[in-house]
Amino acid sequence: MANKNSVAFVGLGVMGYPMAGHLSSAGFDVCVYNRTQAKAERWLAEYKGRSAATPAEAAGDADIVLLCVGNDDDVRSVVYGDTGVLAGIGKGAILVDHTTVSADLARTLAESCAERELDFLDAPVSGGQAGAENGQLTIMVGGEATVFDRAESVMDHYAKSIRLMGGAGCGQLTKMVNQICIAGVLQGLAEGLHFAERAGLDLAEVVAVISKGAAQSWQMENRSGTMAEGQFEFGFAVNWMRKDLDITLRAGRKLDARLPLTALVDQFYADVQSYGGGRWDTSSLIERLRR
Amino acid sequence: MANKNSVAFVGLGVMGYPMAGHLSSAGFDVCVYNRTQAKAERWLAEYKGRSAATPAEAAGDADIVLLCVGNDDDVRSVVYGDTGVLAGIGKGAILVDHTTVSADLARTLAESCAERELDFLDAPVSGGQAGAENGQLTIMVGGEATVFDRAESVMDHYAKSIRLMGGAGCGQLTKMVNQICIAGVLQGLAEGLHFAERAGLDLAEVVAVISKGAAQSWQMENRSGTMAEGQFEFGFAVNWMRKDLDITLRAGRKLDARLPLTALVDQFYADVQSYGGGRWDTSSLIERLRR
Numbered sequence: 001m002a003n004k005n006s007v008a009f010v011g012l013g014v015m016g017y018p019m020a021g022h023l024s025s026a027g028f029d030v031c032v033y034n035r036t037q038a039k040a041e042r043w044l045a046e047y048k049g050r051s052a053a054t055p056a057e058a059a060g061d062a063d064i065v066l067l068c069v070g071n072d073d074d075v076r077s078v079v080y081g082d083t084g085v086l087a088g089i090g091k092g093a094i095l096v097d098h099t100t101v102s103a104d105l106a107r108t109l110a111e112s113c114a115e116r117e118l119d120f121l122d123a124p125v126s127g128g129q130a131g132a133e134n135g136q137l138t139i140m141v142g143g144e145a146t147v148f149d150r151a152e153s154v155m156d157h158y159a160k161s162i163r164l165m166g167g168a169g170c171g172q173l174t175k176m177v178n179q180i181c182i183a184g185v186l187q188g189l190a191e192g193l194h195f196a197e198r199a200g201l202d203l204a205e206v207v208a209v210i211s212k213g214a215a216q217s218w219q220m221e222n223r224s225g226t227m228a229e230g231q232f233e234f235g236f237a238v239n240w241m242r243k244d245l246d247i248t249l250r251a252g253r254k255l256d257a258r259l260p261l262t263a264l265v266d267q268f269y270a271d272v273q274s275y276g277g278g279r280w281d282t283s284s285l286i287e288r289l290r291r
Numbered sequence: 292m293a294n295k296n297s298v299a300f301v302g303l304g305v306m307g308y309p310m311a312g313h314l315s316s317a318g319f320d321v322c323v324y325n326r327t328q329a330k331a332e333r334w335l336a337e338y339k340g341r342s343a344a345t346p347a348e349a350a351g352d353a354d355i356v357l358l359c360v361g362n363d364d365d366v367r368s369v370v371y372g373d374t375g376v377l378a379g380i381g382k383g384a385i386l387v388d389h390t391t392v393s394a395d396l397a398r399t400l401a402e403s404c405a406e407r408e409l410d411f412l413d414a415p416v417s418g419g420q421a422g423a424e425n426g427q428l429t430i431m432v433g434g435e436a437t438v439f440d441r442a443e444s445v446m447d448h449y450a451k452s453i454r455l456m457g458g459a460g461c462g463q464l465t466k467m468v469n470q471i472c473i474a475g476v477l478q479g480l481a482e483g484l485h486f487a488e489r490a491g492l493d494l495a496e497v498v499a500v501i502s503k504g505a506a507q508s509w510q511m512e513n514r515s516g517t518m519a520e521g522q523f524e525f526g527f528a529v530n531w532m533r534k535d536l537d538i539t540l541r542a543g544r545k546l547d548a549r550l551p552l553t554a555l556v557d558q559f560y561a562d563v564q565s566y567g568g569g570r571w572d573t574s575s576l577i578e579r580l581r582r
Contacts, residue, residue, distance in 0.1 A: 103490075126501070126504045126505060126506075127504060127505075128505070138500060138501075138503050138504050140500055140501075160503070161500065161503050163496065163499070163500045165492060165493075165496060165497070165500070166491070166492060166493070170490075170492060173486075173487070173490040173492055174487075174492060174497050174500060174501065176486065176490075177483040177484070177486055177487045177490075177492070177497050177501060177506075178483075178501040178504070178505075178506045179506075180479060180482050180483040180486055181479045181480055181482075181483040181501065181506035181508070181511065182479070182505055182506050183479055184475050184476060184477075184478050184479010184480065184482065184483075184552075185475060185476050185479055185506070185508055186475075187475050187479075187552045188471060188472045188473070188474055188475010188476055188478075188479070188552060188553075189472055189475065191471050191472075191475065191548075191549070191550050191551075191552055191553055192468040192469075192471040192472040192475075193468070194548055194549065194550075195464075195467065195468055195471055195539075195542075195543055195546065195548045195550065196464070196465075196468045197548075198543075198546040198547060198548040199394075199461075199464040199467075199468075199542070199546055199548075200457070201456060201457060201461060201464055201465060201468070202456075202457070205454065205456060206456070206465050206468050208454070209429060209431055209452065209454045209456070209465060210417070210429075210431075210465065210468060210469040210472065212429050212451075212452050213417045213418060213429050213469070213509065214417060214418075214419070214469075214473055214509050214510065214513075214527075215417075215468075215469045215470075215472035215473050215476070215509070216508065216509040217472070217476055217507065217508035217509070217510075218504065218505050218506070218507040218508070219505065219508075220472065222505075236505075248486075251486075251490070252486055252489075255486065255489040255490055256489060257482075257485055257486045257489040257490075257580075258482070258485065258580045259482050259485075259486065260482070260555070260559075261475075261478045261479060261482055261552065261555070261556075262479075262482055264551070264552070264555065265552075268551075289548075289549045
């Protein structure tokens with residue numbers, strides 16, 4: 001992507017909307033598609049670009065087609081079929097999937113692209129809505145190095161760190177490692193703060209002292225305050241985390257990896273959903289202990 | 292402690308040995324006691340000071356008596372009885388316990404001291420052997436503010452952070468929160484790295500990318516490399532962690548705090564002990580998943 005050529009962006013959710021916006025602001029010719037047309041119109045009122053009636057049409061004259069939708073089924077529905085990306089995309093283009101999906105789907109997409117002389121990268125992101133808005137996402141990529149080199153300068157407009165982790169599916173597998181680590185950190189932090197509450201300690205004082213040592217974590221520094229206050233109407237939703245843990249646990253089964261804590265925390269999130277907390281931030285695990 | 296007066300230090304283990312050393316180097320008149328006399332002699336060969344035949348004798352002319360031994364029973368054995376600290380310590384002195392013990396014992400010690408017109412602080416530390424040697428420990432203190440003010444300038448010689456958390460027992464309770472958080476972080480990290488291994492990912496690359504975001508932790512930054520290499524002959528031993536989790540889980544029961552992950556990780560550490568890993572670092576949880 002030596003020149004700023006034509007880019008298609010499929011999926012204008014809380015992540016895709018600002019990501020596509022960064023590309024427009026950087027001077028790319030951006031054509032967007034969103035299932036709910038009203039959101040595409042809102043995007044066009046804010047940014048310079050075009051919109052298309054189908055993913056196929058959006059992909060029509062794009063050098064790189066970027067997806068950021070919900071789950072495996074959502075990706076399949078915008079990629080395959082008469083109106084899907086693959087029905088419209090030109091030879092030699094790159095399809096990049098920023099959605100967090102199964103590694104199996106990533107490999108299937110890579111094969112589908114290869115059959116059509118297209119290139120593919122699985123490229124799930126972390127950094128949340130704030131990272132997308134500030135252009136400070138971390139991107140974990142699976143695919144060929146030569147393809148990575150061509151796509152990096154485009155993704156660079158909304159990322160602080162982009163890393164090629166291996167072949168097709170390796171971006172998704174790395175994202176799964178990330179979610180496993182977060183599940184452990186958050187449940188430990190929830191139990192620690194819950195214990196501190198029951199013991200009558202001042203949570204802010206406790207965090208001030210233990211965050212200087214071996215118990216420190218990003219979650220402790222960034223979520224303990226809102227956990228103490230019971231604020232969960234923000235951040236990364238429990239429903240999305242359960243989707244990620246579902247693909248992670250299924251991958252673990254295939255890989256013969258043992259994930260007892262991950263499986264347990266997934267069930268704890270099911271409890272939070274049962275209290276109506278599906279849209280709460282993942283740090284709401286502490287709420288479960290308070291009931 | 293405006294002047295550098297007489298100090299007794301009971302327990303010259305991997306923590307107490309260098310802690311007592313810092314006080315000697317700072318000019319205090321230090322009298323040490325250790326159950327195994329040979330270690331006291333080794334300390335006297337390295338540092339200026341005196342040694343005593345019993346805890347009572349060591350405490351005899353001390354303004355402040357510091358303990359750093361193994362567990363609740365060890366503390367009771369050096370404090371109570373004919374040769375214990377309380378049999379020798381003078382009125383108005385301060386007893387400081389740096390051992391990680393139950394909050395119940397901390398409160399009992401505070402009462403025993405009050406009956407004798409002595410002051411008491413529970414003051415468990417974190418930072419490990421390296422922190423003790425470098426004088427960079429974190430100290431979580433329970434007790435009276437006026438007593439804390441008198442003892443702080445002494446403890447300052449081996450600490451980077453000293454904080455009063457509340458009344459008697461609150462130092463111990465804060466240390467328990469620390470251990471709960473570490474248990475969660477480490478099991479999540481162990482499962483994440485184990486999954487990454489099974490998936491054929493490069494662990495160093497995975498850590499390089501995910502440690503920039505919401506999965507980051509001190510343990511990830513400082514232990515993932517040795518976990519990947521299977522190096523566990525260092526650090527904070529599983530046997531000690533199980534002792535800490537035992538007092539933590541018993542405190543949780545009394546406080547009606549729910550600690551499902553902490554209880555599970557304690558059992559995982561029992562597995563590690565059954566493989567002969569009782570002296571391995573706590574990060575050895577990953578070894579259990581590899582078997």
